[in-house]
Amino acid sequence: MHEMSIAEGIVDIALDTMKNNDGTVVHAVRLRLGAMSGVEPDALLFCFEAVTKGTAAEGAELVIEHVPLKAKCLDCLTEFVVEGYRFICPACQSTTVTTVTGRELQVLSIDMD
């Protein structure tokens, strides 16, 4: 399950950041997660808990900030939220669209002491 390697990456970032700031414990990690990042939030939370066991981040909360999938029409420049993976401009029905947000997988902040 690829959520496990993603969780390991997040915990690595959190623990590195903690060490670089002379911290001893991680309380929470805030994450931006796009609707099209391909990551299942429930699976990620489960893996995060497993990966943090026995580390300075054990018991830390993973706070997920969901980012909607947004696209922009390249013909009329309308930006719209994509529902059900329908990449069609609601204004001009063009299918020449580009993704604006929704692929994010980014650690925003780490709460530590």
Ligand SMILES: [Zn+2]
């Ligand atoms: Zn359009």
